[in-house]
Amino acid sequence: MNHKEIRKQILGLTTQYYTERFANEKFEKGKTRVNYAGRVFDEKELVNLVDAALDFWLTEGRYSEAFAEKISELLGISNVILVNSGSSANLAAFSALTSEKLGDKRLKPGDEVISAAASFPSTVTPIIQNNMIPVFVDVDIPTYNIDINMMEKAISEKTRCIFLAHTLGNPFDINAVMKLAKEYNLWVIEDNCDAFGSKYRGKYTGTFGHISTISFYPAHHITTGEGGAVLTNDEQLAKIIKSFRDWGRDCYCAGGENNTCGKRFSQQFGTLPFGYDHKYVYSEIGYNLKMTDMQAAIGAAQIDKLPMFCKKRKENFNRYNQIFEKYSDFLILPEATEHSDPAWFSYIVSVKEDAPFKRDQIAKYLNDNLIETRNLFGGNIVRQPAFIGKDFRIAEHLNNSDYIMNNTFFLGTYPGITREKLDYFESTLDNFIRKY
């Protein structure tokens, strides 16, 4: 057999392996854990992954190109820069705005950046890592997104940027945020890590800000294991983001390529000698955050499933709504932002202050019955040890963020949550609340 025939055989066996190993996983009430999230895949992901391994190109290659192209076409964004995680995407996106190439528009140490306190840390940490000041604004319950009135009041002369996540897939009030950004000439980064596939006024989230980010961690809407992407329609920003991703280098050749710019040995940079090899010219203080082709190979198969995954997430969300509605005296149920169509990352619930039980009691009961719950990430992030003593500003108060920290939890809506699992969840919840 030649190598092409061997490859064909290996990929055929991979399909067979998928069927034997993964295709018929069974759920048993009280024995199988109901995870809040997880990867959902079929033989296509496995075949792509093995195919990429057999290429042994390893770094960005044909699958990276295909994956980026599919995202670009889906969202209608011209630049998709693949990175090794959603957090790296946030870091590259924010750091790019500090580039001297942006002239007066660039962010500088001491500038203020509007964000939410009830959030995941890596929406906020790039601000601190770049020596800027996060301004924490409280969120609204039950959308769990930034309070727009408080946000406008929080804008000062030093404010230069808005960096916000669409909380758990629920879009923030994009029209209001973009209006303020325009009025005060602010950059907007949409952290779309939890919301890939959500829509606002009929348009995908991640397509409104100057830059947006996606995460492909297994808990998210599609996965590449670890992985993420930075998106922008701005060509200059795209080039800067790519530079920050690739060690800060000026050269944009992909791995294994040379002289793509056609000017490798004929340019002047800094105080380097004229014609210094462009491959080793660094115009930013960058990182190495690249995705591998094996990860992209999984993503290239996963993204074809995104519409189906989002549909399933919405169905699961609606089923949770049915289940929880009967307990709305005790619990605050989530609400989609007006004009939005969220591809819910999860189902988020807050226990009312006068309920006869506390969040931790219900969460413990569910977890004891093998139903995973999660808190809304860092709760009120300013109370996290890493943030104590750091430079930040709180706009007015963070009362709701504190409330969320104490009373809120979420459940999985991911496509691996089946009808059987939801039925099991309902009976478990009924058993818990019956006691009260």
Next chain:
Amino acid sequence: MAIVKKYKAKVEEIKNPFPDIYTVTFSSDKRFQFLPGQFLHLALDEYDGIGQWPESRCFSMQSSPIEPQITITFSIKGRFTKRIADKLYEGKEVWLKLPYGDLFSQAHSLNNCVFIAGGTGITPYLSLFTDGSFAKYVKPVLYFGARSQQYNIYNKELEKTKIINYGISIKTFYENIDGFLKIEEIFNDYGNLATYFISGPPLMIKSFKNFLLSKELEEKKIRTDEWE
């Protein structure tokens, strides 16, 4: 930069109006995506789409992004362009990789733009001039130098340009009649408020750029389209 994609492309047409100048049009099953002023890499050798990209060379897109096919024009300058001229034929399959470059996507004022082109250096401008986005430029000026009138093979595109932006001023210089383009005269006419785009033979680009720098023009107001 937009996502760089590899395209298996077919040579649809080759025009060879002069012994050393070739205009080639490519088609592909995939829609070409690029911005005016960007360039591509053309490879002649076999490539399976997986491993190491073969030897290739940069060429500016001459056609506008709205056209389904891509056209380039090149003159034979060295080993690789000679090889391309020898090996290309209508119907041949080649690999293209694009888009690259940011000639017009870097921030610049749309007022007072002076486009200076020597010979086939006009091609990146044509991709802009024949694109709808060119209508936004206010009173642009093109200085185009060609060896002689018969070497001006771009009349069709330039006529289209005048329809898209009727404010354009096109000044053509034929070496056999008018001599070479003179940057001193161009600068005298437009001064240091203009943004100068320069494309053409490397020596021309270098000397024009150095002249403009010597006049203390800000470097960001000098945009060149040059390769080794």
